[in-house]
Amino acid sequence: MTIWRISLQNIKTKALDAFLSVFTLSLSIALLLGIQQLKISFKHQMENNLGEIDLVIGAKGSPLQLVLASVLHLDNPTGNILYEEAKKISKSPLIKTAVPISYGDNYKGYRIIGTNDNFTAIYNAELEKGRGVKKSMEVVLGNTVAVQLHLKIGDTFFSSHGLVENDIDVHSEYLTVVGILQPTQKVIDRLIITKLESMWDIHHHAHQKEENHTKHHEEKEITSLLISFKNPSAFLIFPRRINAHTNMQAVLPKYELDRLYQYTGIGFKTISWIAYIILVISCIIIFIGFYKMVKERAFDLALLRTYGASNFQLIQMVAYQGGIIILVAFIFGSVLSKAGLYFMFEIIEKEYKQNILRELPLYEFLPIGAMVFVMIILSVSLAIYPIIKMNISTILSNEK
Structure with missing residues (x-):
């Protein structure tokens, strides 16, 4: 419970860094989920409505x-x-x-x-x-x-x-x-x-x-x-x-719709690459934020070690902060994706009298979630590396 409180307090004191991390990460998640759902919706419409028409x-x-x-x-x-x-x-x-x-x-x-x-x-x-x-x-x-x-x-x-x-x-x-x-x-x-x-x-x-x-x-x-x-x-x-x-x-309708899907696929790929770039930027922001926090709080962390805290507990504290940011970003990114697609398909429904939105299957969601999770864990792991190599006596003696 104490570790959770310290983690939340650290987020509050670095609110701007936390906001930038959540914003960029949720934006990339929203784009990745949105594009995947668009691709599935369009592909389903093209394949499902052909029926037996050759x-x-x-x-x-x-x-x-x-x-x-x-x-x-x-x-x-x-x-x-x-x-x-x-x-x-x-x-x-x-x-x-x-x-x-x-x-x-x-x-x-x-x-x-x-x-x-x-x-x-x-x-x-x-x-x-x-x-x-x-x-x-x-x-x-x-x-x-x-x-x-x-x-x-x-x-x-x-x-x-x-x-x-x-x-x-x-x-x-x-x-x-x-x-x-x-x-x-x-x-x-x-x-x-x-x-x-x-x-x-x-x-x-x-x-x-x-x-x-x-x-x-x-x-x-x-x-x-x-x-x-x-x-x-x-x-x-x-x-x-x-x-x-x-x-x-x-x-041949299948041939024409396949060509149309290939054309739209170029746009999908472009937006996907933009989402990946934003994801990388988000990981860099998270890494820098946590690395700065570990460096700036080196004396506090060393002091906690002298009072009996283990390296694992200090790593837990930083990991909890990363977990909170990932969770908030996933929730906000999913909501942002749903809201954006809702308004987009509302316009399509009014114009063409149809709702082409398809729910994103779990097997399509999991790879995106896993990729984002791995990249963020990697960023956080690199940021907490100084904790493992921390020299307590040197840090405490250099503190004025």
Whole structure:
């Protein structure tokens, strides 16, 4: 108990040194934990939301934009393609499933996706309440949509044109909720799912005349086609055929998302190196602080030795100070990391209507904690080395 009190008193008398040690150490811990959690969150989103999608076919443009729009639903589509052309492609013997999707509307910022019955199977999504969509203007809600908007079976609402919430371009036809999906922790949780016919009817019903009704049906369009192959050989043949012989583009989503992850990885590595540099600086500050304290308190330490204190007890006193600083820094660094990520993902959630934050697994946390702990212990050990080599008689005789 006495050793603890002496340690706390030493921290109080060197409050500025203690503050600098805690601040720099907690900052490096916050950056290291934050970056690791960001990497895990982004990687999980990319891998988890691919489902069984091997290929995306859509209008020509940026391949990455097409994937972000059609798979992660984070961007605007590159354009539309003809539904009849998509149906012809779907008949290829290389294709296991081909799921058309069409969108361009939203309700309170959540995207409305026109598709067929196979869309939910991509994400292994099952109904929690109600039934599936059977006819035009019926919708099934992703679990996040139902929870956030407090919608239930039988509720109706009007969609807005575009992918951003607005009260200006609101459609006159209402949509009826007939089902709610179970939570999947995938992109489908934040989507409103309906039939393709709903999207066509919403956009054409109001101004569609009977004389061009047939023409309208011949010119149906979709946003993209999500394809799953029967065998790996199709990866080599099919995309090249689409890109060479049609006015559409075929994109491998896994390849594009891997490239995106590599690009973001450069930023992650840069911030990680900054965190390591701050950690090294923190260790140097801790070493200097403790070394100065041992040197300045040499007479007091020598006096304690003459009153019966052992070298081990003196080392304990300094070690306790280091332990207190490490503990406070870890707590403050973890809180700082959580707070920073919370505000960052709050902005993302407001913008894209999704929460992509994943909890940092213990096996990812332990290596960071162990590395920080070892480096601090090394710094403290070097600082207390003079205690071991302390010559009590010389110190006491030189003290004026």
